[in-house]
Amino acid sequence: MRNGRDGVPAGLFTGKPRGCGRNDRHFVADLKQAMTSEKDPKTVAAQLCQFARTNFVAEGTDFDENSPLAQAGIDSFALVELLLFCERVIGVRVPDSHLTGNNLTSMATLANCIAELSRNNHSTA
């Protein structure tokens, strides 16, 4: 599936009025699938990194999926933004009990946690 801004399926937030046509039904099915299907940790980590680069990390700063989150400017405010991104776009709600030091070491560990949660049906869809 082609992704638009922030990893959102293309066309979701374009503001274009939607009817109930065949394309729309396909679109909704794609979206449901994206939000409920099992997540690939690598894809999720890439999405999270992209979101962080767009929103928290300055241009030219070294940052990848293995960078320690605490050193990458992910403070409490950014963490909440990141969790809301997981809910809205990736479709997985991360409960407080999973916000542990181990899960929040890097984007890769967070992505593993999200993949695990999606397998255990923590989807927001």
Added chain:
Amino acid sequence: MHGQDHRMRRFGLPGNVCCAVFQLDRGFEADRLRRRIAESPIMDWLARARFVRWLPLLPPVWRTSATPKTIFFEHHDQNGSGETAWTLPKMVTERELRAEQGPGVAFDVVRHADGTSHLYLSWNHTLLDARGLDFLLSHLNADGTTNGAPTVKDFISPKQMERRGTSWWSNASQAHGSVKWLHESGKEPLFSLVPPGARSGLRRNHRRVLQFTEAETARIDARSQQLTAGFRRSHFFLAASIRALHAIAVQRGNRDGAYLVPVPHDTRRHGAKGPIFSNHLSILFYRIEPRHAGRISDIVGELSRQMMDQIRDRFPECCMAALEMFKPLPLGYYAHHLGKPTRGKIASLSFSDSGEICPGMTEFCGGRILAATHLIPCWRWPGLTVLFLRFGNQLSTLLSWVDDCLTPAEVDRLERDLRHALLEEELS
């Protein structure tokens, strides 16, 4: 920020002027700092800048005067020593730094007989925030060989330049989103330290710095890590402050009054070198009911929930749009609207976590930095400000209060309870 400056001066307080204090070892070259200030286009602009409002309903703008004013002062203290003392000398406290007249910044260097020095960098909050000051200091500290220091292009962001054209009506529609949150968090009953009734005479500001040792700081960090996975350190600090305030409130007989705390958040990106100029803060409002204020873990849980809800509802952006919208209004009307949701109480406590002062900077103009802190003023309302900051491996807390809002015994108790909450209280 400019409005707060005016209000504070009306109460006899020193205005919204902060002071960063650095204790510098032998080797500090005052002449090098003087030269850097004279050469820097940023310092030239700051020395000329003044805040102008042409007409009451036009937004205020920055203009520069033709001649820069003196902003560097050197003093010699023949009898003094370089011991850490966070009391401001008289020449610093008496310096007028008004944004509308300029200059808004001043450097006072005090050379002690033992070769050490104190640098007092005072600045009007209208011009800079704490992180902007860090950038300014690393700009001044840089020489030809320094890589990655902020330069003139980091002074102001292109976005700030664009903001000039923002219309009142577009702000109004976004600002509407903040109304629900502001009214819900500000509804009565609220606890306030400010005595009811008319203010008697002009008030004074007092400050106390609580210094934690490296071992104590490590212990506080470990407790914060245990409670908040290291990402909500500010929540732990705020929870400890609210817990300490709650003890005073209970002693004063408060039963139902909730604690309302607006908390600023720096919006600059990680790794950015600017912008230096102006304030880049958004605000979250936390309301803690007394039934939750007795335990650190309960307060942290409430703070996390409220933070999530506010960011989910895009409250910080809406709140900033509301403040932007009120800027062109006359100051009295602005102040009236600012205090309206809380019926004038504004907040129970003013809180800020400035993080690390000058991260990575160990020396300034040739002198090793021995100790550093920020001394910030307190507003009336709310009458008490708590600021957390760290330099190197040491955490410190500044308590700043207005004399009629807390008694000396209450300040002693606040300090004791705050230390206990940070270092000893059971977390769960």
